[in-house]
Each structure stands twice: as C-alpha cells, then as structure tokens.
Amino acid sequence: MEDREKRNIIRPDMIHLLMEAKKGKLTHDEKASADPDAGFATVEESAVGKKEINRVWSDIDLIAQAVLFFVAGFETVSSAMTFLLYELAVNPDVQERLAQEIRETAARNAGKFDYNDIQRMTYMDMVVSEVLRLWPPAVATDRLCVKNYNMGKPNDKATQDFILRKGEGLQIPMWAIHRDPEYFPNPDKFDPERFSEENK
Numbered sequence: 001m002e003d004r005e006k007r008n009i010i011r012p013d014m015i016h017l018l019m020e021a022k023k024g025k026l027t028h029d030e031k032a033s034a035d036p037d038a039g040f041a042t043v044e045e046s047a048v049g050k051k052e053i054n055r056v057w058s059d060i061d062l063i064a065q066a067v068l069f070f071v072a073g074f075e076t077v078s079s080a081m082t083f084l085l086y087e088l089a090v091n092p093d094v095q096e097r098l099a100q101e102i103r104e105t106a107a108r109n110a111g112k113f114d115y116n117d118i119q120r121m122t123y124m125d126m127v128v129s130e131v132l133r134l135w136p137p138a139v140a141t142d143r144l145c146v147k148n149y150n151m152g153k154p155n156d157k158a159t160q161d162f163i164l165r166k167g168e169g170l171q172i173p174m175w176a177i178h179r180d181p182e183y184f185p186n187p188d189k190f191d192p193e194r195f196s197e198e199n200k
Contacts, residue, residue, distance in 0.1 A: 022061075075137075101124060131190075144169055145165060145168045148164065151163065
C-alpha cells in the first residue's frame with residue numbers, strides 16, 4: 001500500500017478500496033457499464049449499501065480486513081485452483097493454448113509478470129471464467145432486494161404474479177444457473193470459448 005501511495009497507483013481492487021476507506025474518500029460513482037477491459041480481477045460496487053459512512057479507518061482496521069480477506073479466501077482460492085489444474089490435466093488442448101499465452105507474455109516481459117500483464121492475458125481470463133462457471137467456489141449467494149420486482153407467473157397453474165418485495169432476502173443458486181442449458185449449451189463440457197469476445 002505504501003508503494004501505491006508513493007507512486008499514485010490506482011487499481012480497481014480491494015486494496016484500493018481499503019486505501020480510500022482509510023482516507024475517508026470512498027465514493028459511489030454511477031457507471032453506465034462495466035469496463036470491458038478490466039478483466040476478471042476487478043471489484044464492482046452494487047447499489048445495496050451505498051450510503052455515507054463516517055468512519056475513520058486506522059492501520060489496524062485495514063490489517064484486520066486484509067487478514068479476513070486472506071483467511072476467508074483461502075479455501076475458495078484453493079478449490080478453484082484444484083479444479084483449474086484438474087481441467088487443464090483432462091483438457092490438454094486448453095493446457096497447451098494457455099501455456100503458449102503464458103510463454104508469449106513472459107517473452108515480451110523478460111520473464112517478469114505484473115498485474116497489468118495478467119490483465120491482458122485474455123485466454124487466461126477465459127479459462128478462469130470457465131472454471132468458476134463449472135466449479136463455483138460457492139453454490140449459491142444471498143442478495144437483498146432493493147426494489148419491488150414482478151417476476152411474473154411462476155408456472156402455468158399460478159393465478160398471481162410472484163413479486164419480490166424491497167427488503168426481502170433471496171438466494172441465487174449459481175450452481176444451477178451455471179449448469180442450465182438455456183444459458184450454457186452443453187453445460188457439463190469445459191469450454192473456455194464460452195467467454196471469448198465473440199461469445200460474450
């Protein structure tokens with residue numbers, strides 16, 4: 001964090017959010033759309049919880065948050081890496097194409113990689129995205145409804161629309177959505193091309 005402050009480096013990640021919190025400068029910018037060039041290691045803000053927070057963050061608070069990120073992220077990251085290695089082992093064509101992209105990136109940078117180099121590795125992004133689709137670290141996620149939403153009739157026998165009310169909690173079954181053939185044809189097949197620019 002000291003290096004980022006000295007060199008005035010700004011990246012769309014959790015470290016930057018913590019640094020802004022410490023300075024009391026967290027803002028909620030309205031964006032028309034996400035940055036398509038940002039890659040897979042970015043943070044998106046949701047409308048939930050966008051309120052002014054008058055809290056001063058000490059270095060100890062920031063350290064506590066960083067430790068929480070490391071502890072909470074250990075199992076999810078290790079399981080994602082395990083499934084990534086498994087898929088590369090059983091899909092040698094994907095493994096070779098990814099290895100080629102890594103070799104080319106290394107050759108351009110004298111064997112050194114930085115954050116921006118990894119962000120530019122499009123096939124790496126596609127492979128990681130497909131691993132997370134097929135093997136999500138969490139099978140579901142919870143959300144809070146921020147405004148009333150009419151889902152329509154849930155089935156042919158229903159006489160009333162199903163309405164999600166503001167303030168209600170709901171659970172989104174990512175595992176089921178990611179394996180639904182309506183959204184992902186041949187959903188059990190490992191296919192990073194689903195996340196290519198042409199297929200997004």
